Structures are given as structure tokens and as C-alpha cells.
Amino acid sequence: MRRNQVAVVGAAETTELGVVPNASQLQLHADAALNAIADAGLKLSDIDGFATAVETPQQVCHYLGIKPTWVDGTSVGGCSFMLHVRHAAAAIEAGLCKTVLITHAESGKSMIGKLPRSIPADSLQGQFEAPYGVYGPPSMFPIPVLRFMKTYGITHEQLASVAVVQREWAAKNPRAMMKDPITVADVLNSRMIAYPFRLLQCCLVTDGGGALILTSADRARDFPRKPVYIMGTGESVETPMVSQMETFNSSRAFKVAGPLAFKEAGIAHKDVDHLMIYDAFAHLPLFGLGDLGFMPYEETGKFIADGNTRPGGKLPLNTNGGGLSYMHSGMYGMYALQESVRQMRGIAPAQVPNAKISVCHGVGGMFAASGTIVFTNER
Amino acid sequence: MAEPQRARPKPTPETQHFWDGTKAGELRLQRCDACAHVYFPPRPFCPSCASRKVSVFKASGKGFLYSYVINHRPAAPGFAPPYAIAVVELDEGPRMMSNIVDCPQTPEALELNMKLEVAFEALDDKITLPVFRPAKG
Numbered sequence: 001m002r003r004n005q006v007a008v009v010g011a012a013e014t015t016e017l018g019v020v021p022n023a024s025q026l027q028l029h030a031d032a033a034l035n036a037i038a039d040a041g042l043k044l045s046d047i048d049g050f051a052t053a054v055e056t057p058q059q060v061c062h063y064l065g066i067k068p069t070w071v072d073g074t075s076v077g078g079c080s081f082m083l084h085v086r087h088a089a090a091a092i093e094a095g096l097c098k099t100v101l102i103t104h105a106e107s108g109k110s111m112i113g114k115l116p117r118s119i120p121a122d123s124l125q126g127q128f129e130a131p132y133g134v135y136g137p138p139s140m141f142p143i144p145v146l147r148f149m150k151t152y153g154i155t156h157e158q159l160a161s162v163a164v165v166q167r168e169w170a171a172k173n174p175r176a177m178m179k180d181p182i183t184v185a186d187v188l189n190s191r192m193i194a195y196p197f198r199l200l201q202c203c204l205v206t207d208g209g210g211a212l213i214l215t216s217a218d219r220a221r222d223f224p225r226k227p228v229y230i231m232g233t234g235e236s237v238e239t240p241m242v243s244q245m246e247t248f249n250s251s252r253a254f255k256v257a258g259p260l261a262f263k264e265a266g267i268a269h270k271d272v273d274h275l276m277i278y279d280a281f282a283h284l285p286l287f288g289l290g291d292l293g294f295m296p297y298e299e300t301g302k303f304i305a306d307g308n309t310r311p312g313g314k315l316p317l318n319t320n321g322g323g324l325s326y327m328h329s330g331m332y333g334m335y336a337l338q339e340s341v342r343q344m345r346g347i348a349p350a351q352v353p354n355a356k357i358s359v360c361h362g363v364g365g366m367f368a369a370s371g372t373i374v375f376t377n378e379r
Numbered sequence: 380m381a382e383p384q385r386a387r388p389k390p391t392p393e394t395q396h397f398w399d400g401t402k403a404g405e406l407r408l409q410r411c412d413a414c415a416h417v418y419f420p421p422r423p424f425c426p427s428c429a430s431r432k433v434s435v436f437k438a439s440g441k442g443f444l445y446s447y448v449i450n451h452r453p454a455a456p457g458f459a460p461p462y463a464i465a466v467v468e469l470d471e472g473p474r475m476m477s478n479i480v481d482c483p484q485t486p487e488a489l490e491l492n493m494k495l496e497v498a499f500e501a502l503d504d505k506i507t508l509p510v511f512r513p514a515k516g
Contacts, residue, residue, distance in 0.1 A: 130386035
């Protein structure tokens with residue numbers, strides 16, 4: 001795909017984030033969509049392309065009254081929206097549609113109108129993982145981390161520092177769920193969830209949503225907001241079974257998606273002003289820093305513990321507070337994308353001064369899938 | 380009210396040999412006749428070279444502890460927390476999720492790389508689960 005041919009011209013989250021007991025999951029999709037359409041100065045009838053995950057495109061399109069000529073229901077977990085951005089950019093470039101709306105919403109906390117997720121007993125997961133007591137992401141996502149720590153000499157304190165640093169960012173964000181400062185000791189004394197991870201190393205569980213609107217870069221100049229260009233993209237999948245990853249020392253999906261996006265964007269790591277790495281759990285930023293090639297894996301824990309990713313640090317990471325402190329409705333990728341767009345527009349609550357390139361890296365379905373988007377505000 | 384039970388696997392045509400094996404006290408893997416690749420979970424072709432000529436064989440049942448979590452909450456039905464959910468690397472190469480039995484469920488007792496051997500736990504008259512315990516000797 002050619003760089004900077006498609007831009008984000010509308011971006012918004014739901015009116016409320018956190019605990020939203022007065023709206024169903026479907027209504028949260030609509031709320032985010034209507035906010036994004038208003039942000040872009042468009043009408044619903046301007047939307048001719050649509051993408052969403054978990055909920056079907058037909059469900060959300062009918063609810064909103066959209067008549068699309070292009071749809072994408074890619075649903076690979078929390079990074080689905082990174083894949084939607086990539087697919088939408090390709091569709092716009094190919095002339096399949098002009099203006100794409102991507103929505104995410106989840107009633108993760110209030111569970112209103114939330115679709116049930118179950119593992120069939122005759123699926124491979126149902127036969128070869130579920131019988132051993134896996135029960136939701138906290139029991140599965142951290143399974144690789146002890147091996148990762150042993151291989152690279154990562155300490156429990158370093159993994160705790162991920163949560164501490166992200167809380168520093170969240171403190172600057174009025175919409176963050178958790179803003180009170182925490183220490184490494186607080187993290188290591190919080191309630192055990194799935195050893196080695198404690199409560200403060202696991203994502204929040206919240207309600208909310210977000211939506212993006214993309215169109216061609218040539219049209220983007222006519223919109224009210226500063227366009228944010230899609231500079232590079234990458235995606236991949238590995239396995240829905242965490243036990244069957246090629247290795248626990250890295251994520252194969254990360255190692256495919258990340259470098260693809262960097263190559264397409266034509267950037268080097270030193271060019272990155274702002275970075276989002278989907279942090280459902282505290283080890284993901286370490287995998288991301290290593291798999292995306294920012295540094296050797298051995299240095300990732302120390303890099304964060306030493307403060308390099310905190311406010312004022314040389315590589316601002318997860319500047320909204322992340323899934324650990326900002327919000328996490330279940331599929332956090334949309335919120336990472338929203339923060340990258342805010343940073344590129346220059347309107348983030350914890351704005352990185354003069355940021356021109358933002359890398360937004362997502363993970364989905366434990367380590368099943370990955371998507372990476374490189375944004376820029378310069379064409 | 381019945382006690383909540385742990386998730387029961389339901390075999391498919393492709394996995395039946397595996398579950399027949401555990402019931403007979405064997406851990407069965409598959410090996411590609413063309414390229415010798417050993418793989419898991421079961422399927423009637425080689426995921427490395429795509430050959431449909433594959434054989435089922437009895438594995439040694441030996442391996443080592445590759446990684447794990449000790450789950451505290453929420454606990455799955457049929458499990459009393461804390462319990463370890465482990466990934467075992469078999470001597471033949473493939474890895475599989477399992478539980479570690481005859482061993483305290485603590486970070487001190489569960490050492491990465493510790494040698495393990497398969498044991499079998501009958502859930503009912505149809506399904507026997509392979510689990511692992513610290514290797515003797």
C-alpha cells in the first residue's frame with residue numbers, strides 16, 4: 001500500500017467511558033459512531049464503507065441506518081480495529097468506497113446486550129486447553145511471561161513498573177478510570193490474579209466504545225479536523241491457542257505485523273515520536289518493544305523501569321494510561337488508535353510536544369493476532 | 380445441585396485417536412511420514428509440509444515445564460484455586476497445555492525446566508485427560 005494516501009478525518013470515543021449502565025453494547029456503537037460523524041462534520045448518509053468486530057456489520061449498519069457498499073467484519077480480538085484501518089485504507093485506495101466508519105463498543109463491565117463468548121467442547125481449544133482450567137484472559141494471556149522473564153532476565157519489579165509508569169500518564173488524563181499514583185510495591189502487594197500477575201498488572205474491565213472515519217488524503221483537506229495520515233500498516237495471526245505459540249520468547253504475529261508497518265511507512269525506530277502498545281497485561285509492552293525491534297528483549301524491562309517511557313521520557317508509551325489505567329472494555333485496540341489520533345492532532349490530554357509520527361500496535365485473542373498502524377500528521 | 384464440573388473435551392474424527400490413547404494409558408502424537416515432523420494438536424496432515432501421509436505413535440510421555448501461571452481468580456468450574464495451568468514441552472518437540480499433579484502449586488515448587496512425566500486422570504468413562512507430574516529419579 002502507498003503511504004499517506006488515506007487519512008483519519010473523524011475520531012471519537014463514546015460520550016461516557018467506564019461504567020455506563022444506561023446503554024446496551026449496540027447503543028454504545030451508535031454513540032461512538034454519532035460522535036465520530038459529528039467530529040468529521042459528516043452525515044450518516046455520507047458513510048459508504050463500514051467495519052466492526054464482534055457485533056456484525058449488518059447489526060450495526062442497520063441500527064445506524066447505514067447503506068454500505070463495502071463492509072469488513074474481521075473479528076480477531078482486540079486488534080481487529082487496526083486490521084480494519086489497514087483494510088479500509090486498501091479499500092479506499094482501490095475505489096471500493098470513499099468514506100469508511102469503523103466502530104467498536106463493548107459493555108464489558110455492565111454486560112448489557114453483550115454477546116456470549118463460549119468455547120465449544122469439540123473445538124481444539126475446548127479439547128486441549130479448557131480442561132486444564134483456563135478461564136478468561138487473566139488465566140491465559142500471562143502463560144508465556146515466566147518463560148519470557150527467564151530467557152531475558154526480566155524481573156518482577158520491572159514488570160510492575162509497567163503499571164506504575166502508565167498510571168503516571170493516566171494521572172494527566174481526566175477520562176482515565178484510575179488516576180491515583182502507585183508504586184512498584186503497591187503493584188507487587190496487590191491481589192494475586194494469576195501468578196506472576198497481580199491485580200494492578202491486569203487490565204481494567206469497563207464499558208465504552210470508539211469510532212474512526214477514514215477517507216482519501218486528497219479529500220481529507222476539506223474536513224474540519226487536522227488529517228491524520230495512514231503512513232504504514234501491518235497485520236498477522238498466529239494461533240488461538242496460547243499453548244501452541246511457536247515460542248514464548250516473542251510473538252510471531254507481532255514480528256510480522258510490526259516490521260511490515262515500519263517498512264511500508266519507510267521509517268526507522270528513531271523516527272517514532274509516540275508509541276502505543278496494547279497492554280491488556282503488563283508483559284505486552286515488553287514483547288512489543290522487542291518484537292517491533294526497538295531494542296533487544298533483555299533491555300525492555302530495564303528500559304521501562306528506568307523511566308524512558310514515562311512523561312518526559314525519550315519514548316512516550318501508552319500516553320492515555322493504557323488498558324491498565326485508562327480503560328479496557330475487552331477489545332482495547334480502538335482506544336489505542338484514538339490516542340494515536342489525538343496525539344497526531346495535537347489535542348491529547350498528555351500531549352507529546354511536536355509529535356509527528358505515532359506507532360499504534362495491537363494484539364488480539366491473547367497472542368492470536370496483531371495489527372500495527374503508523375500514523376503521521378505530515379504528508 | 381450438581382458440583383460444577385471441569386470442561387469436558389468432546390473428540391472429533393481428527394482427534395479420536397488421541398482420546399482413545401489416553402484412555403488406554405498412552406500419550407499419542409503424530410509424525411509425518413514424508414518429513415518426520417512431529418506435531419500436536421492432532422490433524423490428518425502435516426502442518427509443516429502438508430503431506431497427508433502421517434502416522435500416530437506412542438510418545439515417551441516425558442518433557443519439561445516450559446511455562447505456567449498459578450491461577451487464583453477467577454477459577455474455572457471444577458478447580459480449587461490456586462492451581463497451575465502449565466505448558467509442557469514434550470521430548471518429541473510439541474508443547475501442550477496441562478496441569479501439574481503431585482506437586483505443590485507454588486512458584487517455589489514449580490521450577491521452569493523441571494522434568495515431567497505424563498499421568499492419566501479419568502474424568503469419566505469416555506474421557507481421560509493427560510496431566511503431568513514431576514519425573515521420578
